[in-house]
Amino acid sequence: MAAISPIFPPELEREIFEVAVHSNKNKRFVNFMLVARRVHDWIASDIYCIASQLPQNSFPPRKWGALTTSVEYFGPFVKHLIIGGPSWDHDSLAEFFEACHTVADLALWTHIPIRELRPVLERLSLKRLSANLTGLDFEDLTNSIFASITHLDITRFDRGPHIGWPQWRAFTHLTFLTHLAINEPMDDSDEIIQNLLRGCQRLRILLIIEVRDPWDLKDVPFGDPRLVFMKIQRYVCEDWVEGAKGNEDIWRCAEEISRAKHYGFSIDPGADIPREPIGDLYLRALKCLRGQESLHDAISVSEIFPNGPPPNTLHIVVCDSEILAMGPLLSFHKKLHENVGTRFGSLIPNYSPSDIIGSVAKVNEVFGGINPRIYLGRPSGAPAAIFNWALATLQHRLDHLEEVQVAPQDIGCAAKYLNVAIEFYDDERVRENAIKESIDVALGEEGSWNTQLNWADGIKPRCGWWHKGFLTTLLELKNTVGLAGNPILQAVIGYGKIISQTKYKEFRDFCNFPVVLIGVAENRIDIAIAVCLGDIHVTNLLTLDLTAGFLASDSIVRLARVFRALSSCRKDLALYYNQVAQKTIPRLSSLFPNPTLINPSVVIPGLTYKRFLSRVGQPTSGLVDLNAATALYIATMDGTDKEVVVKFTGRYNETAHRILAIAGLAPELHFCQPVIGGLYMVVMDRVDGKSLCELQANEIPIPSIVALHVHQALALLHAQDLVFGDLQLNNILYDASKDQTHIVDFDWPGKHKVSRYPATLNSDKPWHDDVLPYGIMDKAHDLWLLKRLDKHLLQDFCSFILPRACCRYDTTYYSN
Known part of the structure; x- marks a missing residue:
């Protein structure tokens, strides 16, 4: 009798037998191993x-x-x-x-x-x-x-x-x-x-x-x-x-x-806090919250905090569903407003910008630490360009300088600057006097040089360009590269000092204070852009080292184009700040992205942002730290009350998402386009359901249909030669009300044996042995991750289908 070919994909076939072995607690696995050679090897490698x-x-x-x-x-x-x-x-x-x-x-x-x-x-x-x-x-x-x-x-x-x-x-x-x-x-x-x-x-x-x-x-x-x-x-x-x-x-x-x-926790698990005496339980509870003791027995909150929590301590709020239903967005906006005000009030320590830049310890204090307030690439933060169209336009122009048109007077201005910039000077003031005229002409407006701002802690920026009282461009200067600090860092600190002042408090709900930062040192020009979302996010756009001699002509033309782009951006920011001054921008909208597409012929769908989402996709009650690989938001599309998730990420596979969305195995995808700032903007349906991680954490059984859906999803992708790459429990959602599974997070999928994993891949997670940062992606890696999924996923399915599956094999030992 001829052998009958298997009726399942090999990976599903293997999973069925392996789960059957575990579900029978090893009692009958020897019988399964006698079915066929491949089954024997599968089970032996597991057992x-x-x-x-x-x-x-x-x-x-x-x-x-x-x-x-x-x-x-x-x-x-x-x-x-x-x-x-x-x-x-x-x-x-x-x-x-x-x-x-x-x-x-x-x-x-x-x-x-x-x-x-x-x-x-x-x-x-x-x-x-x-x-x-x-x-x-x-x-x-x-x-x-x-x-x-x-x-x-x-x-x-x-x-x-x-x-x-x-x-x-x-x-x-x-x-x-x-x-x-x-x-x-x-x-x-x-x-x-x-x-x-x-x-x-x-x-x-x-x-x-x-x-x-x-x-x-x-x-x-x-x-x-x-x-x-x-x-x-x-x-x-x-x-x-x-x-x-x-x-x-x-x-x-x-x-x-x-x-x-x-993250600063220090807990002694062996310590107990007696409930009595009640008189000092408040103080002992505070010690518990600070990690000095462990509080075991739950008692009434009012007994511990009879007068409510003191200022600047953890607030414990107890409320029922009726209170939660009373205007959640209104409450959210109020908290957001308070959160923004608190963050603005603690942006920059009470040091002068020059004092900070001249001290390694102070630089580390301002720009480092576990919870930094300034994101300048260390840690990363969000691209500033996705929050303001004027900054996005500048970034695009600097990335495509060959498209920037310049006139003869632009070339003359750039040549004059080059001639004075490459000279050596005794101090910063002499260098400033040599370049200031060229800088003012290049930016199209005379700047405010060395003006002391008594209302901003008395700081004296090297030069600022303003519009209706708002800073559009800030320049700092050092005579020599590496001496007396980094001019861009000093500009960032000065910017933080300025926007954190009370005179701008009334505009915080309408504005993210976009600015261009210029650092000049010797013949070098650094250009960065920044916005403030409660924290300052800085993006370095360009470092220009000017040279004369053989490359003088190229340097002059390139510098002329850079100056033209900076001048245009200053004017664009003036238009933006006209709206801010009139408060015509929707309240708190500046805390959410306002991206500019790379392809101007495509139109972004109308969106009204509602909330922030955490890294694991949960709504949050305040600002989120944008120091991650993705940023997530809840929004509604214009003309509908249907909620969508808006995602910004460095890479995304639209094809893989649409394949599974058509099959009902992923949320419906409405929009996916690259935006200026190096990210993709993705808009998809917000689906109900919990991740398998949540189900396991809450000890909720995972229905067997989930396994079938996951296998179907991988089969669809693999049939198109696509590797999913990141098949983790948190990327699989199950909606019990619809008995439906959704695969989410299509940042990684790529072509089999062609695409590569991110260089930032976390090697501490469980991966196939061949998975490496920036390594080639392979379907076998998906199958390995699939095997690691909770064995309970297939137990019910296996008990139903295994007898039928076994009947379709040649039962001769080692027959194939």
Whole structure:
């Protein structure tokens, strides 16, 4: 009898069998393995992926039904191996490792020194290792065994008066090392920990495990989020197995602690707060909120805060559905207005711009930190051009200077500026006098040079161009590049000082204060644009290094075009500020994008923005930080009350989205176009439903139909040679009211074996081994992610369809 071809796509066929194995708790998997060769290999690679060879915990057993389980048989399928105990000798270990040649995650807990196993271990491509490293020298620790290690758990290392940082220094040469655990105290612990944190370039976690002896640490940087102290809470073998399964283990727990430290949380989970006495519970609750204690028993809020929360503290609001229904947008706008006012009031510290620029510490204070108020590429922030048409027009002109038309007088002005800019001057004032006339002519209006602004903390910008009291262009100057600070940074600080003053308070609901910033130093000109959305977002547009000699003509023509673009932008901003002065711009609309399309023949659909969305797609009650890869908003399209989601992102695959939208597996797509600022603007239906992440977090069962929809979606994309790339639980929504699944987030999809993943891909997430930042995309990567989806997705489906599926295969063992 001829074999009957499968009726399902191979990836779906494989998923059905693997879920069937798990849903039957391994009782009948041997029978499934006898169906066909491919089924055998699928199940074997899953069943034998994790192997344990410990005295009290040996897996797999020697006999499983009709299958023998010698290491020669199951070894090639093993990816995670834990092995230990006194019964192993050198030869038996070497033989075992020869068979398990695909192991990438190894826990080696034997008495055999790892140096003696070096020849056989060098043949493995280890990513994770837990082992006793005593006796290894610098050469041993930097050889090929450790070349690809990302997670290293040192169960023991040499100790003694002769052992110090020189021996530990080898770990700083492990170029892929991101996670390092140390299980026992070291001599010179303080020095070694500090040097490891400084020297391991990719280190994300330095885990100090307190097992037996206490650590005597005094001078280590306890505030460093990478440094985590933990105690083993369960049997270490169990912890390792859970990690191999992709579940929570000590590494994942350490990452959560590190993340909490990064955001300023410090919680002692062992502390309890008694409910009595009630008299000082208020103070103890505040300590709890600051992370000094943990409050366990829930009691009446009024008992803890009888007079309401004090100023500048966390507000706890309790309300019912009736209150929530009373004008939510009105309440939202009020909060937004208050939020904007608060942020404007704390934009710039009480230092002068020159004081800030001249001090590294002050620059770090203003532009750095966990919650920066100024986004200048460090961190990134949003492109300023998507919030103002005049700034977008300037960016487009500077990006396409060959399209800017100039007249002979423009060329003459640029030539004059070049001749004086390339000269050397004794100080800034002499340079200023030399260039100011050319600058004023170039911008088409005389600027206000060195005018002290007593109403703005007495600052004295080098030059400002104003319209109806609003700043349109600000220039700062340094005599020499690199000396006395960066002129653009100083211009940003001066801009922040100006717009945060009370004289502009009445305009904050109508204006995002767009401005052009110019930095001049020697023969260099830097041009940036900025807006203020409560935080300042700056975009650097152009750095122009002027040269004479061979390239003088090109420099003059290019500079003339730049000057023409700046002059036009100043006039465009004057038109904008005419509207601001009359307050004809819709209130609070300036906090939302107002993008300009690259293709002027396309029309953006009429939108009324309503709310901000968080990174996970949830409505927020205030401003959101725009320091992410995407920005999300809720809006309504003109002429309808239907809500849509407006998304701005650096890349987007319209084709992939439309394929699934037509099939009802993605929200309807209304608009997708590139805008000036380097982003795509995407408008799609806002669909009801919760992500699979939310369902799992709330312990809500995931219907089996979701699995079928996800497989259909991937099949449709793969049929068009498209790879989705980011098949994570948070990108799959389920609407229980319609029993419908939607795939969202089409930022990544691309052509199979042609397109590339983003260079910013987070390598800490679970990916196929071949997935790399800026790596080539492959359908196999989608299938690997599909396998990682919660196995419960297919349990109901599998129990229904598996008997029918099995009937359609040739039942001869290893027939195909």
